[in-house]
Amino acid sequence: xxxxxxxxxxxxxxxxxxxxxxxxxxxxxxxxxxxxxxxxxxxxxxxxxxxxxxxxxxxxxxxxxxxxxxxxxxxxxxxxxxxxxxxxxxxxxxxxxxxxxxxxxxxxxxxxxxxxxxxxxxxxxxxxxxxxxxxxxxxxxxxxxxxxxxxxxxxxxxxxxxxxxxxxxxxxxxxxxxxxxxxxxxxxxxxxxxxxxxxxxxxxxxxxxxxxxxxxxxxxxxxxxxxxxxxxxxxxxxxxxxxxxxxxxxxxxxxxxxxxxxxxxxxxxxxxxxxxxxxxxxxxxxxxxxxxxxxxxxxxxxxxxxxxxxxxxxxxxxxxxxxxxxxxxxxxxxxxxxxxxxxxxxxxxxxxxxxxxxxxxxxxxxxxxxxxxxxxxxxxxxxxxxxxxxxxxxxxxxxxxxxxxxxxxxxxxxxxxxxxxxxxxxxxxxxxxxxxxxxx
Numbered sequence: 001x002x003x004x005x006x007x008x009x010x011x012x013x014x015x016x017x018x019x020x021x022x023x024x025x026x027x028x029x030x031x032x033x034x035x036x037x038x039x040x041x042x043x044x045x046x047x048x049x050x051x052x053x054x055x056x057x058x059x060x061x062x063x064x065x066x067x068x069x070x071x072x073x074x075x076x077x078x079x080x081x082x083x084x085x086x087x088x089x090x091x092x093x094x095x096x097x098x099x100x101x102x103x104x105x106x107x108x109x110x111x112x113x114x115x116x117x118x119x120x121x122x123x124x125x126x127x128x129x130x131x132x133x134x135x136x137x138x139x140x141x142x143x144x145x146x147x148x149x150x151x152x153x154x155x156x157x158x159x160x161x162x163x164x165x166x167x168x169x170x171x172x173x174x175x176x177x178x179x180x181x182x183x184x185x186x187x188x189x190x191x192x193x194x195x196x197x198x199x200x201x202x203x204x205x206x207x208x209x210x211x212x213x214x215x216x217x218x219x220x221x222x223x224x225x226x227x228x229x230x231x232x233x234x235x236x237x238x239x240x241x242x243x244x245x246x247x248x249x250x251x252x253x254x255x256x257x258x259x260x261x262x263x264x265x266x267x268x269x270x271x272x273x274x275x276x277x278x279x280x281x282x283x284x285x286x287x288x289x290x291x292x293x294x295x296x297x298x299x300x301x302x303x304x305x306x307x308x309x310x311x312x313x314x315x316x317x318x319x320x321x322x323x324x325x326x327x328x329x330x331x332x333x334x335x336x337x338x339x340x341x342x343x344x345x346x347x348x349x350x351x352x353x354x355x356x357x358x359x360x361x362x363x364x365x366x367x368x369x370x371x372x373x374x375x376x377x378x379x380x381x382x383x384x385x386x387x388x389x390x391x392x393x394x395x396x397x398x399x400x401x402x403x404x405x406x407x408x409x410x411x412x413x414x415x416x417x418x419x420x421x422x423x424x425x426x427x428x429x430x431x432x433x434x435x436x437x438x439x440x
Contacts, residue, residue, distance in 0.1 A: 030127035030135030051110035086115030155362030164200030174214030201241030201281035262298030278429025292319035300433035329402035357419025373406035
C-alpha cells in the first residue's frame with residue numbers, strides 16, 4: 001500500500017534528540033548530528049524525516065538539509081527542491097530545517113521531504129551560524145522503498161472521555177451532584193467489568209497535583225493523583241488535550257503550536273503517562289493545516305470529530321486524523337414527550353445507543369472510537385430548570401434526556417457497550433500506532 005502524503009511536514013522534535021552525540025563546542029565550531037534516518041537503513045513509504053542535534057560556538061541562524069538521489073557510483077544526481085511535492089533539480093539545493101525552540105547555540109532540528117520515489121539517497125545537514133557560513137556537513141546514505149500492503153489486523157475499539165471530566169457538578173466550587181452523577185472512576189469500573197479500558201484527554205494547566213479543579217462552575221477535573229490511581233487500577237491512558245485548551249487555529253507561529261501540543265508530552269511523561277504520544281485531542285476540535293503539521297511530529301494521531309468508523313488506510317495517511325464520535329445527550333427522541341422539544345444547548349438530541357454500538361463493530365483494519373463526557377443515572381432536577389437535570393429512568397432509550405449535551409445516561413452507555421462486537425480488540429492509541437506502524 002502506498003502512503004500518499006499530501007501536505008508538507010516540517011517537524012518539531014523533542015529536546016531529547018539534542019543529547020545524542022553532542023559535545024562541547026570549540027571556537028568557531030558549528031556541527032550537526034543525524035539521528036534519523038540511520039546510515040545504511042531502509043525507509044519504507046514516500047517520505048523521510050531527517051532529524052538530529054546541532055551546536056555551535058556562536059548564534060545559529062539555520063540548519064540546512066540537502067537530500068539527493070545517488071547513482072550506482074554513489075554520486076548525487078538530483079536534489080530535493082520542493083519538500084512538499086518531492087520535486088527534484090539537478091543543481092545543488094539545500095533547504096532550512098525546523099529548529100526546536102530553545103537555545104540559540106544548541107538544539108534539535110528536523111526536515112521532512114514528502115512525495116519521494118524509491119531510490120538510493122544521501123542526506124546532509126549543516127549549521128549556518130553568525131561566524132560560520134557553512135559548518136561541517138554530517139551525511140548519511142539510505143534507501144527508500146515502496147510500502148508493501150500491510151497484513152490485516154483485528155478490528156480495534158477505543159473508549160475516550162473528553163477532558164477526563166470527573167463528574168457533573170454545580171456551583172462556584174463545583175459541588176458534585178449528590179444523586180445520580182457518576183464519577184469517571186465509576187465509569188471505568190463499568191468498562192473494566194467488560195474487559196475494556198479507556199483513554200482520556202488531559203488539559204495540563206487545568207490539572208492540580210492532589211486537588212480536583214473546578215471549571216465553568218459545572219465541570220470538575222481530576223487531579224494528577226486521581227489520574228495516576230485510574231491508570232494503575234483500571235489501565236486508564238492519559239492523552240494530551242492541550243496545555244491550556246487553546247484554539248490552535250488562532251496561533252500564528254510554530255512555537256505557539258508546539259507549546260500547546262508537543263510541549264505537554266514531557267510533563268505527561270514526568271507524571272507517569274508515557275503513552276500520551278498516541279493521540280492529541282485538538283482542543284474543541286479546532287485545527288488547521290499548520291496545527292496538523294506541528295502536531296503530527298509529536299503525536300501518532302490527532303482526534304477529529306466524525307460520524308463513522310476509521311479505516312487503516314485513512315488514519316495512516318497524513319495528517320493522521322482519527323474520526324471520533326463525540327457522544328451527546330440532550331433532548332429525548334420520543335416526539336410525544338415534552339423532552340423532545342425542550343431547550344438544550346446547540347439543540348442536541350440524545351445519541352441512539354444502537355448507533356454507538358455500530359461504531360464498536362469494526363472489521364479487520366478498522367478502528368471504532370467513541371468519546372463520552374459525563375455519565376448520569378436515575379433522575380435529578382426538573383426539565384426547564386436553571387440547574388442541571390436529567391431523567392434516565394425509562395427502559396426505552398428514546399424517552400431519556402439530559403439538560404446538557406455533555407451528559408449521557410448510564411443505561412444508554414451500557415447498552416452501547418454491550419452491543420459491541422466482542423471479538424473487537426479494546427485498545428488505546430499507542431496500541432494502534434504500534435500495530436499499524438505509525439511512529440512520529
